[in-house]
Amino acid sequence: MDFKKAGPEHEGLARPFSNRCACGGVDIHCHVVPQRFPALPSGFSSRGWPSTVADGDCHVTVMIDDKPYRRVNHACYVAEQRIAHMDSTGIAVQALSPMPELFGYWLETGAAATLTRHVNDVIEALVAEGHGRFTGLGGVPLADVDLAIAELQRLMATGHFRGVEIGSNINGAPIGDARFLPFFAEAERLGAAVFVHAVRPAGMERLVGPKQLQQVLGYPSEIGLALASLITGGVLARHPALKIAFSHGGGSFAALLPRLQQGYHVFPDLREQLAEPPTETARRVYVDSLVFDHAMLQRLLPVFGPDRIMLGTDYPFNFQERDPARQVREAFDDEAVRALLIERNARRFLGLEEPSATA
């Protein structure tokens, strides 16, 4: 794949997308919502099954349980819209992942598998249509670990996916729980990238205010605990080659780590459980840059390491980072660090070839 050589192979496309991108940024945190969903397979409860209602020319509203869940714009499912945006913000490649509410972990197994497959097919079609501007991080029905492994294997065999997106918890079970070890073992074996996104966060009963606080405060608290659970559950030390990234800069984790490190020194019960100090384990994971603040982004560097932070935007949702590469350039003066964060770390994470230096 050579992302910067646009050229003649696009001439036959109905919509010849620009492949010019001076910056070469890779965005590992951006979402897809299908324009339509299939009918609920027969024999399953409709609870939690999504549908969409058209809302003007360029939006749909996702409906869940007869209530509007989120109004989304057509960039969620139209490749051309996405690429125009990418060109304007210096993003060469987006790694497309499902909107987390579409994980469907809470559906009955057969319904979850159907929903996941549909969303993955929509992502795959976008990746094919994008001619190198997209790759996929598909969903897996992780409430059934065997099914999830099978879908992971299928996705990786398509050539359109570089890995998967999973939730921070599976119906309340933290991803550091031992039941998910076989999944992480298989992801490690396949070299699949795993992007962990906050979903249905813990602590909602502590929030006072509008429902958006779920995303605003619940998500970062949740993803911080998810990362911690992979450390304290021993998953990361056990699978050192696992490529795993966390949304929203790892959320609260950077603030939890010093206390976890101190706990490691103070509590024998904790130290016995860990193969290495938590500050070392933290440097095995990737995080995205979606923290909306230079000082916070700078703080992530010593915690995770300069080779572990990647662009993330939450595109095309409202609550997105609109100019992620600029944010990196403003936060860091070092050109080598900038190149790592804007492009190179994500290419390593996703297993994408480096673009040619002369492009």
Add this chain to the structure above:
Amino acid sequence: MDFKKAGPEHEGLARPFSNRCACGGVDIHCHVVPQRFPALPSGFSSRGWPSTVADGDCHVTVMIDDKPYRRVNHACYVAEQRIAHMDSTGIAVQALSPMPELFGYWLETGAAATLTRHVNDVIEALVAEGHGRFTGLGGVPLADVDLAIAELQRLMATGHFRGVEIGSNINGAPIGDARFLPFFAEAERLGAAVFVHAVRPAGMERLVGPKQLQQVLGYPSEIGLALASLITGGVLARHPALKIAFSHGGGSFAALLPRLQQGYHVFPDLREQLAEPPTETARRVYVDSLVFDHAMLQRLLPVFGPDRIMLGTDYPFNFQERDPARQVREAFDDEAVRALLIERNARRFLGLEEPSATA
């Protein structure tokens, strides 16, 4: 009160404590556990009622529901032990507060009031015995707001308390809930300091590992959400003169704030609820320095402001900061900042007179 003039008034004491302290540090986060508890008042359920069992010469084990809750050393209830330690670490004054599990919010009202009063009496006796080396932050039975206000008023009238310690949630209700507004209004009116400590944290179902993770990871997550709830619930903007501090450096809050600030700009529902940007509200509160890490402590400075961070140690528990003033000196070169963090902010928070310059 002049803490550095020890002098003749101590000569009659059975145990003449040292009042010499070159450093003058003020520790606002350290706990008291009574050596004994009264019998459960008749007519109440024993569930959650604490007792102690002697454990060698210098420890007791706190028992709750017939199970050991925590083994604590006699510095929890012996003034002389505390002061010897304070002298060795440059602490002039400790603000004594209950071990959070002694809040008793989950007890029946009459039992909670009895327990709180007992713990406060033990703190008051220590303060009296300490001749200026201690002040009190008492408990209040906040599950009943009227009772809590009455106890707050009583404590402030004793002269031995400068305020109270409250939990981050009251039986699951975040402290930013409107039901607690009358309490904060009265604390503001009285000029009482309110120290918020994490207790029975949300998100426990996300932890994988030994029970100490409640303190290690649950507490900082919980206190971060508690602080956020006072912002999004409008409590802090409504009571601008309220003196309120948060344990563990505000926990995850420093990592949540940039996202809360961005949410304020993006979501009209959130902006309507807030009287000012969250980054401004954050600078109205105090936090302690109990973060076990220089970089993390440095990060708190721009978030809360140099006039808002105070020493906190969790003395005399295992998971304590053993040399808080040194931590501050190592993290900050500026002598003015050091003086604020080590002593002056806490004196302002607690309403204590400055020590005489010539002491």
